[in-house]
Amino acid sequence: MSSRTGSRTSARSSNRDAEPSREIPEATVARLPVYLRALTGLVDAGIRTCSSEDLATAAGVNSAKLRKDLSYLGSYGTRGVGYDVDYLRYQIAREIGVTHDWSVVIVGIGNLGHALANYSGFRSRGFRVVALLDADPSRTGETVAGIEVRAFDELEQIVATDDVAIGVIATPAGAAQDVADRMVACGITSILNFAPGVISVPDGVDVRKVDLSIELQILAYHEQRKANAG
Amino acid sequence: MSSRTGSRTSARSSNRDAEPSREIPEATVARLPVYLRALTGLVDAGIRTCSSEDLATAAGVNSAKLRKDLSYLGSYGTRGVGYDVDYLRYQIAREIGVTHDWSVVIVGIGNLGHALANYSGFRSRGFRVVALLDADPSRTGETVAGIEVRAFDELEQIVATDDVAIGVIATPAGAAQDVADRMVACGITSILNFAPGVISVPDGVDVRKVDLSIELQILAYHEQRKANAG
DNA sequence: GCCGTTTTGTTCCCACGTTCACAAACTCCT
DNA sequence: AGGAGTTTGTGAACGTGGGAACAAAACGGC
Numbered sequence: 187m188s189s190r191t192g193s194r195t196s197a198r199s200s201n202r203d204a205e206p207s208r209e210i211p212e213a214t215v216a217r218l219p220v221y222l223r224a225l226t227g228l229v230d231a232g233i234r235t236c237s238s239e240d241l242a243t244a245a246g247v248n249s250a251k252l253r254k255d256l257s258y259l260g261s262y263g264t265r266g267v268g269y270d271v272d273y274l275r276y277q278i279a280r281e282i283g284v285t286h287d288w289s290v291v292i293v294g295i296g297n298l299g300h301a302l303a304n305y306s307g308f309r310s311r312g313f314r315v316v317a318l319l320d321a322d323p324s325r326t327g328e329t330v331a332g333i334e335v336r337a338f339d340e341l342e343q344i345v346a347t348d349d350v351a352i353g354v355i356a357t358p359a360g361a362a363q364d365v366a367d368r369m370v371a372c373g374i375t376s377i378l379n380f381a382p383g384v385i386s387v388p389d390g391v392d393v394r395k396v397d398l399s400i401e402l403q404i405l406a407y408h409e410q411r412k413a414n415a416g
Numbered sequence: 417m418s419s420r421t422g423s424r425t426s427a428r429s430s431n432r433d434a435e436p437s438r439e440i441p442e443a444t445v446a447r448l449p450v451y452l453r454a455l456t457g458l459v460d461a462g463i464r465t466c467s468s469e470d471l472a473t474a475a476g477v478n479s480a481k482l483r484k485d486l487s488y489l490g491s492y493g494t495r496g497v498g499y500d501v502d503y504l505r506y507q508i509a510r511e512i513g514v515t516h517d518w519s520v521v522i523v524g525i526g527n528l529g530h531a532l533a534n535y536s537g538f539r540s541r542g543f544r545v546v547a548l549l550d551a552d553p554s555r556t557g558e559t560v561a562g563i564e565v566r567a568f569d570e571l572e573q574i575v576a577t578d579d580v581a582i583g584v585i586a587t588p589a590g591a592a593q594d595v596a597d598r599m600v601a602c603g604i605t606s607i608l609n610f611a612p613g614v615i616s617v618p619d620g621v622d623v624r625k626v627d628l629s630i631e632l633q634i635l636a637y638h639e640q641r642k643a644n645a646g
Numbered sequence: 647g648c649c650g651t652t653t654t655g656t657t658c659c660c661a662c663g664t665t666c667a668c669a670a671a672c673t674c675c676t
Numbered sequence: 677a678g679g680a681g682t683t684t685g686t687g688a689a690c691g692t693g694g695g696a697a698c699a700a701a702a703c704g705g706c
Contacts, residue, residue, distance in 0.1 A: 239653085246614035250695055250696070250697090257654085264654075265652080266701065266703050266704095269654090282633050282640070298535070300530070301531035304527040305528070307628060312632075376635040376636075376639045378631055378635060386476070399449070400453075403448070403542065406543075408606065409513065409581050409622070412620070441662075443662080469683085478665070480664080480665055483686085484665090484685080484686075486684095494672065494684075495683050495685080496672035496673055496683050498682095498684080648705100650704090651702100651703080653700105653701090653703100655699090656699085657697090657699095660694085661694080664692090666690095668687090669686090669687100670683105670685080671683090673683100675681100676678090
């Protein structure tokens with residue numbers, strides 16, 4: 187899915203990595219962050235051990251599915267006992283790659299860009315917004331969430347300086363492809379796109395798309411069917 | 417789907433509808449809005465007819481998949497010719513249920529709520545924000561996007577008056593379940609949830625979830641693998 | 647040390663989704 | 677009218693994902 191909702195366009199390059207076991211299904215990858223969040227909740231509640239049933243409930247999934255997902259990472263549980271919450275959380279964080287922070291740039295500081303810049307969930311979950319960029323000169327200079335908005339032209343320099351691998355596009359639809367092209371050109375290999383419409387990128391670059399009105403339209407479809415049925 | 421990303425938690429009630437042909441797969445439903453947007457783009461460009469190949473390119477999917485998706489709606493194309501853009505667009509809009517507007521309430525007018533209220537894509541794609549609600553009294557009375565922010569307690573009255581079927585939750589995580597419960601209690605049957613964490617709803621209520629930091633974490637996973645591979 | 651209990655890790659099977667490939671159907675040209 | 681060329685709609689093969697069910701492993705009581 188994704189689904190969803192967010193969908194992944196990519197080119198998982200090749201299978202030439204020597205490791206045999208490490209081939210985590212995409213559907214599982216999409217759930218690992220959910221488990222991570224659920225585990226963080228358990229840690230905060232002071233719970234040190236949990237069964238797959240407990241964690242599955244907290245994450246809103248089936249326990250069999252949870253166990254299968256975790257088995258792709260390794261055998262981090264103890265039969266008859268369950269999982270050590272803190273240990274499992276670390277293992278998942280390591281697998282996802284959020285044991286250290288990732289630098290992120292946000293391009294397009296309109297309403298959505300403001301909201302994203304202020305979203306505390308990024309910082310607390312392994313992401314650091316290193317720059318806010320906007321092509322509109324009237325917006326540059328403004329400070330949002332403690333970060334100064336800079337000109338879009340500074341993208342290349344910022345990406346190089348801060349080793350940015352992930353870019354967020356929050357511009358209008360018309361600008362999205364150009365922004366994506368510039369991002370790719372200066373070395374960004376993962377893009378989260380909030381602009382409506384498809385953007386195309388070369389192989390090796392991952393794009394995930396979040397489209398608010400598409401989500402609502404999917405709900406509307408089911409809503410209509412409910413109305414027609416009842 | 418995906419995940420997509422937004423995932424759907426529901427209970428497609430029963431199969432007792434008499435109609436035989438109408439059973440559109442969930443994956444297809446999630447793509448129909450994408451096709452709708454692509455078709456709108458073609459209309460705006462003055463294109464009156466297109467092949468499945470053209471439309472597939474515009475929508476960013478495989479043409480065989482597109483044709484199969486459209487075949488669930490009926491046979492709206494002409495062999496050897498293609499699809500009438502405007503006609504097909506109407507058929508998809510009708511299938512999704514966005515030929516008329518849906519009333520929507522947004523609860524939680526923080527940064528994200530502001531952005532959602534100002535998002536013009538809702539209005540232009542079949543949705544009308546009829547109310548902005550917030551439990552914080554210091555926020556009520558403020559006007560956002562031309563709509564006055566009202567107290568959360570007015571939810572029931574607004575839903576009844578404006579025949580609201582879709583609710584958007586943009587509150588912090590802690591409040592999300594309570595808001596969802598209140599929404600369900602007063603008759604809302606579709607919820608778009610931006611709050612982190614899972615919310616549980618009774619059968620018959622659809623929930624789609626959009627989680628910004630989960631999307632980034634999925635990107636981080638692939639980013640890490642790229643770094644390790646190269 | 648042995649047995650019953652609990653819970654994981656895994657296997658098997660089914661349903662869903664994607665892609666290929668082709669027949670059916672339409673247009674255009676001669 | 678008939679044949680060549682196009683493009684849709686769909687049947688069939690394939691791959692991925694989900695869930696039930698069970699064997700393996702750990703713990704606890706005696």
